[in-house]
Amino acid sequence: MTANFDAFFNEIQSKLGADAVNRSDETITRYAENTMPGGDRRPAGVVYPASTAEVQTIVRAANAHKVPLYPVSTGNNIGLGSRSASTAGQVIVDLGRKMNRILDINDRLAYCVVEPGVTYQTLTDELTRRGGQLMLDVTSGPPQGGPLGNALDKGAGYTPYFDHFGFSCGMEVVLGNGEVLRTGDGSIDSDKLVNWHTSKYSFGPILDGLFTQSNYGIVTRMGFWLMPRPPAVQSFHFTFPDDDDLEEVIELCRPLKMSNFVPTLFRVANDLYLSASEGQSQEYGSGKSLSDKGRRELREHFGLGAWNISGAFYGPNEAAMAPMIQRVRDHFMKSGKARYIDHEQAKSVPTLQVAINAFSGTPSHGELGLLKWRPGGGNLWFTPGTPMDGKIANEFQHLCRKIYEDYAFDYTVMNVCGARFARGLHVITFNREDPEESKRADACYRAMAKAFAERGVFVGRAPLDYHDMHFAQTIPAFQQACSSIKQALDPNGVIAPGRYGIQ
Amino acid sequence: MRTNFTAAQLTDPAIAEADQILQTCVHYGFCTNTCPTYVLTRDENDSPRGRIDLIRAMLEQGGRPAAKTVHHLDRCLSCLSCMTTCAVKVDYVHLIDRARVHIEQHYKRPLADRATRALLAYVLPRPRLFAAAMKAGRLAQPFASILPKRLRAMLTMIPARASSDILAPQVFPAEGPRKKRVALLAGCAQQALNDNINAATIRLLQRHGCEVVIADGAGCCGSLPLHMGRENEAKGFAQTNVAAWSRGSFDAIIVNASGCGTTVKDYGHLLGSDDAKRIGALTRDVTEILHDIGLKTPPNPRAYRVTYHDPCSMQHGQKVIDQPRALLRAASFQVADVPEKHFCCGSAGTYNLLQSEIAEALGQRKAAHIESTTPDIVATGNIGCMTQLNRYLGTPIVHTVELLDWATGGPLPPALEGVDLPEPSTLHAATAPDTPTADAGFW
Ligand SMILES: Cc1cc2nc3c(=O)[nH]c(=O)nc-3n(C[C@H](O)[C@H](O)[C@H](O)COP(=O)(O)OP(=O)(O)OC[C@H]3O[C@@H](n4cnc5c(N)ncnc54)[C@H](O)[C@@H]3O)c2cc1C
Numbered sequence A: 001m002t003a004n005f006d007a008f009f010n011e012i013q014s015k016l017g018a019d020a021v022n023r024s025d026e027t028i029t030r031y032a033e034n035t036m037p038g039g040d041r042r043p044a045g046v047v048y049p050a051s052t053a054e055v056q057t058i059v060r061a062a063n064a065h066k067v068p069l070y071p072v073s074t075g076n077n078i079g080l081g082s083r084s085a086s087t088a089g090q091v092i093v094d095l096g097r098k099m100n101r102i103l104d105i106n107d108r109l110a111y112c113v114v115e116p117g118v119t120y121q122t123l124t125d126e127l128t129r130r131g132g133q134l135m136l137d138v139t140s141g142p143p144q145g146g147p148l149g150n151a152l153d154k155g156a157g158y159t160p161y162f163d164h165f166g167f168s169c170g171m172e173v174v175l176g177n178g179e180v181l182r183t184g185d186g187s188i189d190s191d192k193l194v195n196w197h198t199s200k201y202s203f204g205p206i207l208d209g210l211f212t213q214s215n216y217g218i219v220t221r222m223g224f225w226l227m228p229r230p231p232a233v234q235s236f237h238f239t240f241p242d243d244d245d246l247e248e249v250i251e252l253c254r255p256l257k258m259s260n261f262v263p264t265l266f267r268v269a270n271d272l273y274l275s276a277s278e279g280q281s282q283e284y285g286s287g288k289s290l291s292d293k294g295r296r297e298l299r300e301h302f303g304l305g306a307w308n309i310s311g312a313f314y315g316p317n318e319a320a321m322a323p324m325i326q327r328v329r330d331h332f333m334k335s336g337k338a339r340y341i342d343h344e345q346a347k348s349v350p351t352l353q354v355a356i357n358a359f360s361g362t363p364s365h366g367e368l369g370l371l372k373w374r375p376g377g378g379n380l381w382f383t384p385g386t387p388m389d390g391k392i393a394n395e396f397q398h399l400c401r402k403i404y405e406d407y408a409f410d411y412t413v414m415n416v417c418g419a420r421f422a423r424g425l426h427v428i429t430f431n432r433e434d435p436e437e438s439k440r441a442d443a444c445y446r447a448m449a450k451a452f453a454e455r456g457v458f459v460g461r462a463p464l465d466y467h468d469m470h471f472a473q474t475i476p477a478f479q480q481a482c483s484s485i486k487q488a489l490d491p492n493g494v495i496a497p498g499r500y501g502i503q
Numbered sequence B: 001m002r003t004n005f006t007a008a009q010l011t012d013p014a015i016a017e018a019d020q021i022l023q024t025c026v027h028y029g030f031c032t033n034t035c036p037t038y039v040l041t042r043d044e045n046d047s048p049r050g051r052i053d054l055i056r057a058m059l060e061q062g063g064r065p066a067a068k069t070v071h072h073l074d075r076c077l078s079c080l081s082c083m084t085t086c087a088v089k090v091d092y093v094h095l096i097d098r099a100r101v102h103i104e105q106h107y108k109r110p111l112a113d114r115a116t117r118a119l120l121a122y123v124l125p126r127p128r129l130f131a132a133a134m135k136a137g138r139l140a141q142p143f144a145s146i147l148p149k150r151l152r153a154m155l156t157m158i159p160a161r162a163s164s165d166i167l168a169p170q171v172f173p174a175e176g177p178r179k180k181r182v183a184l185l186a187g188c189a190q191q192a193l194n195d196n197i198n199a200a201t202i203r204l205l206q207r208h209g210c211e212v213v214i215a216d217g218a219g220c221c222g223s224l225p226l227h228m229g230r231e232n233e234a235k236g237f238a239q240t241n242v243a244a245w246s247r248g249s250f251d252a253i254i255v256n257a258s259g260c261g262t263t264v265k266d267y268g269h270l271l272g273s274d275d276a277k278r279i280g281a282l283t284r285d286v287t288e289i290l291h292d293i294g295l296k297t298p299p300n301p302r303a304y305r306v307t308y309h310d311p312c313s314m315q316h317g318q319k320v321i322d323q324p325r326a327l328l329r330a331a332s333f334q335v336a337d338v339p340e341k342h343f344c345c346g347s348a349g350t351y352n353l354l355q356s357e358i359a360e361a362l363g364q365r366k367a368a369h370i371e372s373t374t375p376d377i378v379a380t381g382n383i384g385c386m387t388q389l390n391r392y393l394g395t396p397i398v399h400t401v402e403l404l405d406w407a408t409g410g411p412l413p414p415a416l417e418g419v420d421l422p423e424p425s426t427l428h429a430a431t432a433p434d435t436p437t438a439d440a441g442f443w
């Protein structure tokens, strides 16, 4: 049976009101836009539910009329798909417009419960209004992104609560079949759900993970744990002069994280990741990657190294943290190559201020500018990872740098380091208005994805253009399991068919 | 974004500049969720990139713009929130100004609209006339019900209390050794609405070692006509001011209405002359210069809870964000931020007179956010925001300088007269009174 869009939209309009549907050309054009090489994807229209019940109405109508839906929350997934759907012709369910209430903040137990449209900025503002005793882990991306959409895409931040899915607790989901599921301790058949957002591992299987990077349901409510805000945050920063210093940097960071001596993750960013936000490539059009000379000039101009490390301590005041900072300083300085930048100095360097904001749970715009390094608006995030083993991390650097150069792009990366693993956030910025360069960006992404898969390394998240390709890199049993779950929870395949490769 | 101007069109420097700006927009869409009109209407044509597209089409086509284009561009607040968020820093302000000029020159508005705009553009920049008009307006208020809708709306906006003292050119000497000699933009509408802002500014600057000059010939900054697309009138005002200030020698030109500050700082772009660039570079918001000088220790600390509202022209236009807060703290007040502070309050120059529906929705939204912080007093740095918010707030709103003046020895701000403020000695701790005990942390 084929999709009957008119019947679907008529039903939604009659049940939820004219205001719940938008099929204007401008709207379709804007929701089609993204930053990827594969081109825009025009949706069939946009619907705006105001409640879980309205989401159910939409999902049921989609089942009845065989219409594919694509949910977005705050729709700031820029570089990974923006607000566009897996394929053209799906109906965007824009949850952010009306479902944007903070449902609860529990100050004693330090958690919040939000609807999909609540943004990082809104939640941070509300915590500040309540006296600033609690803080939310944020990304260094758009402040208008939100914790729910971000956690469902397995996004992460930089404080001890960096793992956004890991620090979520309790969901409400409208499944593809229209049923409403409560996960975790919310699954008990009771109207007193005291532990829904405090405990994840009571009775039964942990279903929450099914709704990350998948298409089995639309999440309408989610709990997040909050961190008591420390009275003082003191950051520390080091620069290292040479590309191959990465090996030593990783070795230096590992024990500090393994022991949890340093509470934040380490941001280990290359020269371009930090300087690109402050300008545009002066060598664009050369047909080559940024020259060594160009990189050297940028480093000198911004006082950066080939690698730049940021971390932070939390404490009652600066003095209490001074001995800890001193120990970290001694630890890094023994390499003989590190240059130290203290918290006060870093505050005047915009790109290091971004790190301070991230460690302090403050959403900020500072990093967004790195997308404009080349003109034409093309951006892709490539997100493989490395074990916290300096040799392997450095090999991966060589591999990736070479592929960037083969395709004449500028190697731009930040390794976000924990105890055992670092996620490598690589940005490919390219001119999307130039078809040749777009094609080249696509080829570059695919080449890196292939090279890393051959070394047994997967990506953490993927731009929509590559969901199918990455899904094909998994073992058949994984694919079969994903399809079976899809069949069970969304038998008509109405939720985001093709998202993360699952049909 | 690709553009399609002809070579002939590009010979016009204004179009050439617009073309450059348009090309930088790559439609990322970071801006959409921070645009107040888009958030209210969810109409893509009320979003920054929607408007940029409309401007592109309008300028490429040339001539008379479509009514729909005018409708959506008129609804833009020029709040510049989109510029703060934009990853590629599209120079939206100069693009929308260009679009407004094009509309003014090529679009024939209905007669009533034209008359209203002409009236506003003539009266508001002339403080004596404006003060007289407000008096007449107050007399007409009882007959509002029989007046046309637009006029009725305007009458309701006339503040119940306005004190006008139009400053003549003069010099106010510094107290103690002179540290700086500054010119103060006495302004236009502000002088007619609230003369204490200038009086407090002058006392405060004098107290901090500044000689303050009201320069002969300086008047309206041109901002109001500029944002109505009346570029030539705006240039006339700007040129007059540049000439007036160029006759003297000043360490800074001080502005205490941030909407005007954004325009004066940008005189270099508006006029293109070296003198205008020099004046633009000399211009400071009053809080910038006071912050540089350092506030005197208040003799009687009054730790009221002051919620500070960032005018858009201050936070997005001039990026003066920390200084007013730091000064209020130095004056012993407890400073709270407004949730969703990046949003406009709906004042936006003449916007609340011309687009009253959106302005009211934004005004109410902002007032609710402000009240949620349970302030004793609200402070801000722009007369437009003060007038707009006064209509929706239950808490008194004053200019930042009025509080700083009071704290350092000046009189009580008139807006606080008769207000039942808590005894400073019994003032609350740093948390909002409705905050539950947040004892989650060990700190
Ligand atoms: C410069 C820069 C820096 C960045 N830094 C970081 C960073 O530090 N950490 C990080 O994690 N990301 C980062 N990002 C990536 C990204 O912008 C954010 O992750 C952003 O928060 C995701 O968008 P969103 O929150 O608006 O989610 P949305 O766009 O609303 O959602 C993301 C996806 O999840 C799915 N989804 C959303 N809501 C639902 C729902 N209710 N039910 C089912 N499925 C749903 C949809 O398929 C959607 O496409 C960065 C981006 C940039 C440009």
Ligand code: SF4
Binding pocket: B034, B035, B036, B037, B038, B046, B047, B048, B051, B075, B076, B077, B078, B079, B080, B081, B082, B083, B092
């Ligand atoms: S200036 Fe303000 S109202 Fe106008 S497009 Fe930008 S954000 Fe929206």
